[in-house]
Amino acid sequence: MRREGIRPVSFTFSALFKACAGLANVELGRQIHAQTFLIGGYECDLYVGNTLIDMYVKCGFFESGRCVFDEMPERDVISWTSLIVAYAKSGDMEAAAELFNGLPEKDMVAWTAMITGYAQNAKPREALKLFESMRDAGVSTDEVTLVGGISACALLGAGKHAKWIRDLAEKDGLSPSTNVVVGSAMIDMYSKCGSVGEAYQIFKSMKEKNVYSYSAMIVGFAIHGKANAALELFYEMVETDTKPNRVTFVGALTACSHAGMVQQGRRLFESMKRDYGVTPEVDHYACMVDLLGRAGHLEEALNLAATMPIEPNGGVWGALLGACRIHGNPAIAEVAANHLFDLEPNSIGNYIVLSNIYAVAGMWTDVSRVRKLMREKGLRKNPGCSWMEAEDGIIHEFFAGDMTHPKSKEIKEALEELLQTLKRNGYKPNLSSVVHDIGDGEKERLLKTHSEKLALAFGLLTTIAGTPIRIVKNLRVCEDCHTVMCGASLIMRREIVLRDNMRFHHFHDGVCSCGNFW
């Protein structure tokens, strides 16, 4: 076109930037960006500017997007929304909210960008609050808005919220059975709310299924420990026209890993490239290290991490470290931890796991060495937080050590009574779950303040006898709390469903669905 001497119009540039965004090719984008100045005039065009911001944001170059925005002589709601998305993607929701609040005319897409931003940054309550304000403001919502709300409900893991948004979707004519995006989002939501059966009902009802629908369902089975169902669905999927992708394999491999199905996992991994044309990436190697390590093949897992054809990341070494915790192997743990301290020097969890492994092995000098390292780096423990949905749909949050809940006194008493009963039945507090350098009495006191125990006591106090108690936790559940949940399910004759940051634990009659293998 340029050789022919035909002068491009602004749409020509918009189309080019859109193509660069699709290819995530920022280099090419920058070259064409320079052309807008050379040919002249286009850098002032609103459409060109907006596509440019979008291209930089989609390629992850937020600063460049911001520069374009700042230099635009004229901006509209689309320019502002692109910038809101940029801040949301970089994790700065405060900045995004400031821009949004300053917008004189907020349209549906701007509202939706904020809702989705909160959901993507793990702030479900903010997302749902905004979703309601949007509807109250009389702004119309579409399937994209709804999916933002559905993701927020998935994060919350609360059944009544799930039902509420489902009813809303049906009322708006966006049924999961006819809308593949809504359906896929709801599969994820129901399985993260603990209702994997309901998720499967949705899946079966869907007229159209894509790779998201299958992957969400496979992952749903995996996090509930239903490895056979996950693999059966995988083999059902490959008989259809829907091709599995990298995420599908992460889900299927995770399923094998949680169930200790080493042979199936190995076969699946070997078949990825050969039978399905999906090249294993670093996450798949992490799944394999996890699979081998959990099953006790620690040397082989270490060997895989050390010799894999791509550079291992924190996920790979983290999986190995986790396996060393399960099997109590301080020697290999040290190798994994050293890599992790290089790759993620400020990630507190790795120091805590290593220190726990040393403590269980009675290696107290090493325990204090790791603790000293943590102190020197000024790292603080992430606060543990658990929550549960009450009968009226209100979410009650509990933080470790926090006694500000209005029912704190009753909760403390109920927990004390439960623990006494458990002790009479042979429960001993697992003091090595506490990393701090304090006396045993203090350790036991600290264990009693763990957020999932507070939530459990609250559940025992406020829910109807015989109904399941459902709790969600932000971190991995600790050894001692896991034991207490098992015991409580037997003594109180209650089913307890606990979602931690990795998976679900279904406690029933004193045993957990994870087989104490998590």
Next chain:
DNA sequence: ACAGAGTGAG
């Protein structure tokens, strides 16, 4: 008329 929001894993 072109341009901004989307579901699955870690």
